[in-house]
Amino acid sequence: MTQTLKTKVLIIGAGTGGYVAGIRCGQLGLDTVLVDGGDGLGGTCLNVGCIPSKAIIHAASKFETVSKAAGEGTLGITASEPAIDLSKTVAWKDGIVRKLNNGVAALLKKAKVKVIKGWATFEDAKTCRVETADGPITITAEHVILATGSEPVELPFLPFGGDVVSSTEALSLDAVPGKLVVVGGGYIGLELGIAYRKLGAQVAIVEMAERILPLYDKALTDPVMKWLTDHGVEMHLGARAGGFGDGKLSITTKEGEPLSLDADKVLVTVGRRPRTAGWGLENMGVAMAGPFVKTDDRCATSMRNVWAVGDLTGEPMLAHKGSAQGEVVAEVIAGHDKRFDPVTIAAVCFTEPEIVSAGLGPLDVAGRDDVITAVFPLAAIGRALAIEAAEDGGFVRVLASKDDHRLLGVQAVGQHVAELSNSFAQMLEMGAVLEDVAGIIHVHPTLGEAFHEASLRALGHAIHI
Template sequence: MADTTGTAFDVVVLGGGSGGYAAALRAAELGMTVALVEADKVGGTCLHRGCIPTKAILHSSELAQGARESEQFGVHMTLEKIDMAGVNAYKDGVIGRLYKGLQGLIKSRKIEVVNGWGRLVAPDTVEVDGRRLTGKNIVLGTGSYARSLPGLEIGGRVITSDQALDLDHVPSSAIILGGGVIGSEFASAWKGFGVDVTIIEALPHLVPNEDEALSKAFERAYRKRGIKFNLGVRFAGVTQDESGVHVTLEDGKTFDAELLLVAVGRGPSTKDLGYEEQGVPMDRGFVLTNERLHTGVGNIYAVGDIVPGLQLAHRGFQQGIFVAEEIAGLNPPVIVESGIPRVTYSDPEVASVGLTEAKAKETYGADAVQVLEYNLGGNGKSQILATQGFVKLVRQKDGPVVGVHMIGARVGELIGEGQLIVNWEAYPEDVAQLVHAHPTQNEAIGEAFLALAGKPLHAHN
């Protein structure tokens, strides 16, 4: 075993975000000595500048929206104001409690946290502020940053999600550049706070990586909420002055607002970290690995947002666990990217796992795919919640289910069952036998599978 009092470890993890700290925790649990290098705070983007704070703000927004819409439920409420200082205090409190818990967990597993900017200086060595940490195994997990577009400077009234999470006031209006997950979530939150929101998306649909049926339903829902959007035309430029921002598109259209939020995705944080100098294979800043997350150099692995694919915290968690078990010789099963669930935490929520209808037809052939949609209008709990949407199932004809896609309030809480169905390659007939509690939204999955199995209850066949 390595000497934990010195600088030699079984595993040195560079980056303390979701993927990195998961690798560190699992490796320590398996009896390895671990150093975890982090320049900022352990927990990374997800805990401090991503998943957790955005969902806290979305919850505050949901309460505000609920107050405005309460009359339809026979409750008369008046929304006095949005207190952003209070919203931020609530958000920061959530982050603080989770951060404290994570620190305690890391300490209890005797992981040495090394604070500072780490750099790979040899295939088995990370240098942090002059201190060299050698590891029998190295795990790269340096995460991602909020990207911009070439020539688009961040500053003043042009912000990224990092600044948007700490606004001290509710803007009167905002333009959001990018209609993917991040842009759509901020649009939902800000609209709930009463902001006049416009989304600019260069692709033909909002949430463009989702099944097209979900994207179209999502656009209808946003239109109904009064969230404006312009699709299929690229951003050309922006100017800003004391009155706000002035955005121009390539077709000449212009939009004005108080702020411009740039939400065009996240780039890998790999610059000047010594990766290329040590021969780690790279492509446009991403670290390339094989299916077992090995880089092909020494005993260097990579996890999380720096590895091409879905940039999701739960993917990072799973990859971190996988790499620790791989190092320990447990030969864990390879992570199937299409089997990772995806959720947009907006109003309505979008949740999916597996292949879209288009991807399934491309993979198996148009005639070899069967699709079914179950409308939430037939679901009692959805009627109680006054939400609209549907569950869409994609299966190989006479074969297993390969995709589960949902839109509606709170459907993100249902995707766990969808993940089990897809990853266990279940047949509709298998799922149709399972009993779903009534009245729940979860029951919508059961109803959809009854229909797909040819024995619908509250749905038309």
Template sequence: MTDLECRLLVIGGGPGGYVCASRAARMGVDTILVEAGRLGGTCLNIGCIPSKALIHVAALFDTARRQAAGGMQGISVAEPVLDFAAAQEDCAEKVATLRAGVGGLMERSGVKVVQGHAWFRDGKSVEVESETGTLLVRAENVVIATGARPVELPGLPFGGKVLDSAGALALTELPERLAVVGAGYIGLELGTAFARLGSAVTIIEAAARILPQYDDSLTRPVRRRLGDFGIALELNSNVTDWQAREGRLTFQSDGAEQVLETDAVLVTVGRLPNLDGLGVGELALRMTDGFIEIDEHCRTSMRGVYAIGDVTPGEMLAHRAMAQGEIVADIVAGHANGWDRTCVPAVCFTDPEIAVVGLLPGEPSEETVVSQFAFRANGRAVTLGDTEGFVRILARKRDHVILGIQAVGPGVSELVSGFALAIEAGLRVEDIAATIHAHPTLSEALLEAALMQASMANHG
């Protein structure tokens, strides 16, 4: 067995892990990164990036089809033809480019990358089963950054026609009929993409609403658009049986049994911390519901062992993991850092998109003021031919400090970082209202929502 020693060992090469490793190494910390699969983790290889690439392809194809079916904004084209295999190859090339970039970053930073499965002997030593044999890595500090895995449903084990999100993104042929179980952001994003590409999509959700973590006014535009895309939505519904050979899915909807024939079933009902096979049972880690408990410095209950990203309680978002990775890298390098973020932005790449930062209406304990400006009165949205949605500001009544900003509409994902900046900086609505926003842009909807509280909207 080969022995290696380092000051920092990072287990998991996803967004949180590779950011932590690269940052620490560039500050002079001797760093080893262990990854069982491909650098970039779930987000880059089988999640965020390929799904957004597919969503973009779907939007292009759907636009071309509408242009062929009677024209769109004065543009008419011949009936478009989708080469799904070529579209998937294009998505794979984008992923490969970014993955190569992560590999280059590790090399330039001086991170030693070890390909293999890690298993804890104790809090300071980890065995790695690699292609070249077993390695024993002894480290002063260890970071667990192994991400999450999709949840299986009883009677619907992954395999064959039953897909998780990675399986759906790896399809080489477009399914004629697709059932999606779960109307969270993954199910809605991928279900909408496949519908726009031409699949007959049915979404089955146990709750009474889509995206139940958000209020109805925020999700209503997305639900309306599902109907425009021909997506059948079955709420208050639970899958009761699956006949794989026949491709027959049975579910209960409001007490009535329904049978759906489908070519594939995409299950998107949640994700769990990916800790199996890691040997965390050898460690004295404090756990809650399968997640590793950490403090504001990402320290676990065991000295020298840190955890970041989806294995810890909180939002399962790549950018949260990256921020935590920065914290750990700084601490190990001898610099002060800790979690002092006020908010973590979230985006659903549905159609229209949803962007959420900070508190939602109904969450604050103090009295608040809410203002909302619709995109139908926004010049840029009108020129785009897409006026669905709004920007909404939630501010504390006594001092007008912004507590939350939400938006649903075209391209609002590109506005979300500005929303987060306003909350992190402790801005008041008057600060936004006094900032000139370029015209014509979608961001003017934020200005107008602020003006509605500070004085009066210019176009409301």
């Protein structure tokens, strides 16, 4: 027998957009049901994306550090040749995920959000049927928040399965592959490819574009490319992948020549797409913007009281964007006057070294003569030298208006610069000018001093260069 529920707010998807919307709805006293039919509470980010990938990256960096200490040693430190049991590393990573899952569950319970585990299919804009382990449930709601997230893009000639894996499977391998070929030179492929290279795998990258991370300017990606080259990663740029069989991936090189690459695993990371199929979106009558659900600055769709957040709504497909949208929608439903209109949404690549970008970059202002650009190298920062973060060409760069010195963008590349991203975003969101950053007493010794010095340099009087 089908159970029926009626609720004020129905949320489909328990990722960072969905569960944050749920918690905020609960805090605002809205009767809320959250349907989790995907990766689990926390969605892709917590379960098979942001968090577990950073855990594996951290473990790989620790392994690399110990490896450097073997033989002649490093910084006066010597150690025996390290070994890794990847299954134990994965178990540690899974423990982190479970802890965070439990934390999200506790927060939703505290907010009095009813969580239903199962797959939802919409019959119309406000009614869905959820298949659960205990039988079907029909839910009707006054407001519906769509937060179904995204999924890896599969290439028709390289379907996932067996030794062809997506980032999800790459985070749960039981052993380090001897030879790993990564198809796709974007941030996901490079993050995982670099991690497995640190763990001892022979890694090759196949990218259709002429260079890695093509959405970022060359100055930002050059230090990453240098690391890849210095660490023996085989690069095939301007190349196209073909089929895989008998442990070999066929590719076509930039020159049009056929080539076979030995591979124990092939990691396909050619992008992600919004999860729009399989749950009845076509029955809801919402307008689309290409592959994404069309929304306005309140995250409202074309259907009254149907809202959408996160990857479903378009680029940038970032967890922190979804969380912010989830909060906005909850407050709009509660009657608050809210808009989703950020000045910037900062992005980070957890490569080696890391890349941060907030606001406009050189590619966005090419040809303009009303912009000041200034770069300050991490090699001139004491903290960077003291933690071996000054030798890879890292820097902080600021872009500002010539007329009023308003910050337009901030970028950085270097070890540990991900931790500067919030400072960059904060200054842009507050409408800071160069003099604001220059006038802040930055703590010494920290990497953040490079932001200060870059701003001083844009004003014509950097101190330490």
